[in-house]
Amino acid sequence: MHSGAIKLGDSWILCAERVHDRAFHMFVARALEGLTVWGILEWFYAPAIQQLWLARGLFLAYFLVNLALLIPQRRKKLNRSMLWLDIVANIAPMAAATHWSGGLYSPVLPIFVIKIGNYGLIYSVQTGVRALGATILLLGSFGLTAHLGFGPSAALHLVPEQTRQRLTIGFGAFLFGIGCYGALRFFRELSDRERRLAAALEEQQRLYAQLLVEQEQLRLLSQRLVEASEATLQAVSRELHDDFGQAITAVRMDLNRVERELPPTSTARQQLRSARHQLANILQNVRNLSQILRPGVLDDLGLVAAIESYVTRFSERTGVSVELQLPSSEPTLPPEIELTLYRVLQEALTNVARHARAHNVHITLERTGDRIRLSVRDDGKGFVVAERTAPPSGFGLGIAGMRERAQLYGGNLRVQSKLGEGTEVIVELPLVNTAEGDRERGVAQHRRATG
Ligand SMILES: Nc1ncnc2c1ncn2[C@@H]1O[C@H](COP(=O)(O)OP(=O)(O)OP(=O)(O)O)[C@@H](O)[C@H]1O
Ligand SMILES: [Mg+2]
Structure with missing residues (x-):
């Protein structure tokens, strides 16, 4: 007894807590509703219904479908189509039952009041109003079709003629009202959507313009970085070439002098000679390094000469034979374009x-209209470009760097490669120049003429 009372108390607390749970609330509302309808069925209709078990079976099926509807409602939350499905699944059978059991005089009608009140409670007042609208629509439709001579008309004789006519007119007006309201809403929604679309488009355009500005700023920044690093390389290269080169040459000359003063067969003389040879090698390496850092020949003799000189050294060093196809006369190019082409050539040949x-490399430099194009094609093993150049591939920065340099000056870089057949790197740069480019070109020519 005692434990029973505690259990009962517990269950009440549990129930009180769960009433705040929306799903549980809905379940209880549905269950109460079902029980009420079941009671009405049993107390009022059972004596008059011949196939009582069929009626009970139908009611049970309807009740279970109603309960089952709670499951998707709970999972999918309450979206609009679910609500309508609920209203139709609940109200349609009840409206049919109301119609067949006496229409406006049917005892099922009060259940509608409970039902619609329930919609208002479970969902929202708006949903209750919707359910009321759906009820009137369904009942009116059944009545109208019966009035016009279609469909079952069991309830018709219960309604006086005058009331029927009034109801028909009223229902017609109701339908017209709904139609007008629907049309109004449709157009309002359409114009709302248009307004939203226009606003979104405007926002998109604003963002795009901002993106362009930021892209341009980024490009300028990268350009400055490249220029700054080129200037540093140039300074280091000059330092190497002038200071180191001259210092080593001076030491070599001193050694030479001392060597000549020593007896020809002395060991010291031989050691000095060997030191002098080593210094000659160091000098050569320093010059090579200085050339790689900043090709003086590019500034002094122009791109074609620089390419020829670089390629000759490349061939000697690697044993790869290089075929050159260069313009017969030196094209007049802005210095930044020359440097970009030269850097691309360096990286492509290093690759x-x-x-x-590869055994053979073919290099082409050609000017077509207002564009200059450099291609470096090899007959090596080739590679899958997308695999090796995708951003996080971890395969180095050479190709990305070449591409970035080309893009800095409005150009583009393509890498075409086939496994077993070789690779071609093509860079194309526009020569349509800004005032700045023309000014710099003048400077380059002047430098060449005076250097
Ligand atoms: N001519 C080529 N033939 C075959 N494979 C190539 C060639 N050029 C590039 N590759 C492949 O593409 C990859 C990426 O080249 P990339 O120049 O970007 O980087 P890397 O040469 O590996 O390193 P680094 O940053 O020093 O240039 C290389 O690792 C290589 O596998
Ligand atoms: Mg590389």
Whole structure:
């Protein structure tokens, strides 16, 4: 007894807590509703219904469908189509039952009041109003079709003629009202959507313009970085070439002098000679390094000469034979374009030496209209470009760097490669120049003329 009372108390507390749970609330409301309808069925209709078990079976099915509807409602939350499904699944059978059991005089009608009140409670007042609208629509439709001579008309004789006519007119007006309201809403929604679309478009355009500005700022920044690093390389290169080169040459000359003063067969003289040879090698390396850092020949003799000189050294160093197809006369190019082409050539040939295992390389430099195009094609092993150049591939920065340099001056870089057949790197740069480019070109020509 005692434990029973505690259990009962517990269950009440549990129930009180769960009433705040929306799903539980809905379940209880549905269950109460079902029980009420079941009671009405049993107390009022059972004596008059011949196939009582069929009626009970139908009611049970309807009740279970109603309960089952709670499951998707709970999972999918309450979206609009679910609500309508609920209203139709609940109200349609009840409206049919109301119609067949006496229409406006049917005892099922009060259940509608409970039902609609329930919608208002479970969902919202708006949903209750919707359910009321759906009820009137369904009942009116049944009545109208019966009035016009279609469909079952069991309830018709219960309604006086005058009331029927009034109801028909009223229902017609109701339908007209709904139609007008629907049309109004449709157009309002359409114009709302248009307004939203226009606003979104405007926002998109604003963002795009902002993106362009930021892209341009980024490009300028990268350009400055490249220029700054080129200037540093140039300074280091000059330092190497002038200071180191001259210092080593001076030491060599001193050694030479001392060597000549020593007896020809002395060991010291031989050691000095060997030191002098080593210094000659160091000097050569320093010059090479200085050339790589900043090709003086590019500034002094122009791009074609610089390419020829670089390629000759490349061939000697790697044993790869290079075929050159260069313009017969030196094209007049802005210095930044020359430097970009030269840097691309350096990286493309370095890649050939490091990765391609090629025997032959074909280099073409040609000017077509207002564009200059450099192509470096090898007959090496090739590679899958997308795999090796995708951003996080971890395969180095050479190709990305070449591409970035080309893009800085409005150009583009393509890498075409086939496994077993070789690779071609093509860079194309526009020569339509800004005032700045023309000014710099003048400076380059002047430098060449005076250097
Ligand atoms: N001519 C080529 N033939 C075959 N494979 C190549 C060639 N050029 C590039 N590759 C492949 O593409 C990859 C990426 O080249 P990328 O120049 O970007 O980087 P990397 O040469 O590996 O390193 P680094 O940053 O020093 O240039 C290389 O690792 C190589 O596998
Ligand atoms: Mg590389």
